[in-house]
Amino acid sequence: MIAKAFGPSSIDISTEKLSWLEALERSVNLLVESGRTKPEYFEQVLASTQKLGPYFVVAPGIAIAHAAPSSAVLETGFALLKLEKPVASGSINDPVSLLFSFASVDSESHIELLGEFANMMSTPGKVNLLLNASAIGEIRDILSENLVG
Amino acid sequence: MKIYAVCGAGIGTSVLLKSNIDKVLSVLDIEAEVSAVSIATAMDAESPAQVVLITPELQDQIKGIASEVITIDNIFDLGELTQKLSASLS
Numbered sequence: 001m002i003a004k005a006f007g008p009s010s011i012d013i014s015t016e017k018l019s020w021l022e023a024l025e026r027s028v029n030l031l032v033e034s035g036r037t038k039p040e041y042f043e044q045v046l047a048s049t050q051k052l053g054p055y056f057v058v059a060p061g062i063a064i065a066h067a068a069p070s071s072a073v074l075e076t077g078f079a080l081l082k083l084e085k086p087v088a089s090g091s092i093n094d095p096v097s098l099l100f101s102f103a104s105v106d107s108e109s110h111i112e113l114l115g116e117f118a119n120m121m122s123t124p125g126k127v128n129l130l131l132n133a134s135a136i137g138e139i140r141d142i143l144s145e146n147l148v149g
Numbered sequence: 150m151k152i153y154a155v156c157g158a159g160i161g162t163s164v165l166l167k168s169n170i171d172k173v174l175s176v177l178d179i180e181a182e183v184s185a186v187s188i189a190t191a192m193d194a195e196s197p198a199q200v201v202l203i204t205p206e207l208q209d210q211i212k213g214i215a216s217e218v219i220t221i222d223n224i225f226d227l228g229e230l231t232q233k234l235s236a237s238l239s
Contacts, residue, residue: 052157055206058165059223068158092205092222107160114161118168121225 002078002116003144007034010079011136011143020089020096023081024049024065027099030079037103041072045101057091062127066102073103076110078117082130082139098130150181150238153198155211159187166202166224173230179238191216200237 010030018026028042044067049056057063079101086095104110120126126142133139154170156162163185170183186194188210191201197215205220219233 048157052210053206055157055204056162057206058162058204059225062225064161064165066158066161068160102161104160110160111164114164115168118165118225119172121165122169122172122227127225 001113002120003140005076005078005113005117006080006140006143007036007075007077010034010036010077011082011139012080013082013084013134013136013139015084017085018083018087020054020087021046023083023087023096023099027065027079027081027101030081031077031101031103034077034079036073036075036077036079038072038074041067041070041103044068044070044072054089054091057089057093057096059121059127060093061086061095061097061131062093062100062121063089063091063096063098064100064102066104069104069106073105076104076113078102080139080143082133098127150179150200151196151198152181152183153191153194153201153216154183154185155188155191155201155203155207156185157188157207159185159190162204162224163187166221169224169227169230170202170234173227173234177231177235177238179234181238200234202233 031037081099086097088094129142154163154166167185201216202219
């Protein structure tokens with residue numbers, strides 16, 4: 001389920017030095033490019049982070065940018081921007097290297113998917129594999145090797 | 150017992166957190182009803198949860214809540230969750 005949640009063109013690696021907002025926009029745009037959201041989804045993510053701070057930096061080096069379900073979401077899905085130059089967001093879990101974006105069409109259909117995602121990210125060694133991956137195909141393989149429920 | 154996993158919208162971070170809380174509680178053999186909710190829902194609930202889990206950035210948003218608040222730095226660290234939940238619930 002996880003592997004399918006990452007559409008074509010939803011994974012990218014940035015070697016540039018980006019600001020937090022640039023990185024955020026780049027990551028959310030991967031959802032746009034892979035057909036999961038409309039461009040205005042970024043405005044909604046931005047509004048949420050401006051109001052509440054970088055609360056979606058949920059683990060050391062890992063962020064999951066998202067906003068509430070809205071008409072800007074076309075299909076539930078994930079994207080991942082890997083930052084080879086980690087970025088400071090203002091969170092205690094800085095700097096961010098794995099900047100996921102997530103969108104859901106409603107508040108029900110994604111629960112199982114997020115459960116699977118939590119399982120995957122809590123599996124010892126998984127995060128390190130992602131941090132050490134240097135090619136998009138390699139990242140996709142790591143995300144697909146999530147066979148344990 | 151009622152436990153809330155709280156985040157801004159109640160659809161992302163809190164759902165991830167709930168998933169791992171459920172896993173840890175089943176290992177600890179503790180029965181609880183865990184819900185992923187938004188800050189607003191957590192604050193407005195008629196019967197407050199016994200325990201609320203939240204990420205540190207958001208804890209100011211639930212000041213004054215009538216629940217025990219546990220902050221979780223790394224929501225993917227089952228060790229941290231196990232330690233904090235068992236300290237609070239046992």
